[in-house]
Amino acid sequence: MIRVLYPLRTYLIVSGGKKETNVMTADWVTIISRNPFIICVSIAPTRYTHKLIRKYEEFVISVPSMEMLKDVWIAGTESGPGKISRMKISFTPSKTVETPSISEALANLECKVIEAKDYGDHTLFVANVTNVTYKSDAFKGDRPNLRYKFIAHLALNEFTTFEEKVYTP
Amino acid sequence: MIRVLYPLRTYLIVSGGKKETNVMTADWVTIISRNPFIICVSIAPTRYTHKLIRKYEEFVISVPSMEMLKDVWIAGTESGPGKISRMKISFTPSKTVETPSISEALANLECKVIEAKDYGDHTLFVANVTNVTYKSDAFKGDRPNLRYKFIAHLALNEFTTFEEKVYTP
Numbered sequence: 001m002i003r004v005l006y007p008l009r010t011y012l013i014v015s016g017g018k019k020e021t022n023v024m025t026a027d028w029v030t031i032i033s034r035n036p037f038i039i040c041v042s043i044a045p046t047r048y049t050h051k052l053i054r055k056y057e058e059f060v061i062s063v064p065s066m067e068m069l070k071d072v073w074i075a076g077t078e079s080g081p082g083k084i085s086r087m088k089i090s091f092t093p094s095k096t097v098e099t100p101s102i103s104e105a106l107a108n109l110e111c112k113v114i115e116a117k118d119y120g121d122h123t124l125f126v127a128n129v130t131n132v133t134y135k136s137d138a139f140k141g142d143r144p145n146l147r148y149k150f151i152a153h154l155a156l157n158e159f160t161t162f163e164e165k166v167y168t169p
Numbered sequence: 170m171i172r173v174l175y176p177l178r179t180y181l182i183v184s185g186g187k188k189e190t191n192v193m194t195a196d197w198v199t200i201i202s203r204n205p206f207i208i209c210v211s212i213a214p215t216r217y218t219h220k221l222i223r224k225y226e227e228f229v230i231s232v233p234s235m236e237m238l239k240d241v242w243i244a245g246t247e248s249g250p251g252k253i254s255r256m257k258i259s260f261t262p263s264k265t266v267e268t269p270s271i272s273e274a275l276a277n278l279e280c281k282v283i284e285a286k287d288y289g290d291h292t293l294f295v296a297n298v299t300n301v302t303y304k305s306d307a308f309k310g311d312r313p314n315l316r317y318k319f320i321a322h323l324a325l326n327e328f329t330t331f332e333e334k335v336y337t338p
Contacts, residue, residue: 005200005208005230121204159335168326169238
């Protein structure tokens, strides 16, 4: 019954370097520490991304908007770098890692692995975020701008986004 | 710039036992493994909840709806079990852990700690989910029912919820 924690945000994980780049979709991402900025992502050992992260010890978390939903779907359901040619994304060099960032994404977090540990059917990668780039209007005033439709995953091929309404207690 | 990963879902973390129960708010929660069901939550060592999880080695993740927003705010901004009396929640016994569940929550995940490790300014608690209870209508067909307003955190005292619309790629 993992679904009781859903909807969860959906992100893209870019792995590899300039010559072998892969992109997958991941819901199981969160923040561990604010200062220094440390995150974790859980990835199944069967994924091609898993091999590339093991090899390069770095990756990029890209934040897609609803406009990229078809790309999110391809990244999440097809295996290996061949899918890149069927996606409408373009890569741009990252600043602190060899893994490229995604130009169309709302944000890109450059990550360097500090620990990898297997739990159950997945590997938890813990990583320092060494650089962040983002579309400034999408995170104006240090808060997400809900006019940009951030994606959340419901189940299988069902996704949703947020109301633009802000609730205060 | 941790905000580039927001909005993130907001959950309640119940800690302690029947005699000393505390509740805090946490955004930094995710799934690590599906089978077995393993999750992680990141909690600052300054939090009272941190001490109680260390002591009991168990906790409960409760899923609040927007109707509980004031309780979420109290749980997130006040320290120590004294705040419970100012919240409109009631506890119900859990099945596999001494830490109680929250009756009003959409779901309660009973968790037993399998590892605790410090990263930066927080401790990452990895835990087996040993039992899950939930309001069946809120997760009908193994997917969240968006008529139940699941809470996501934007920044400080700003929260939002999801559109009821489902997007398919």
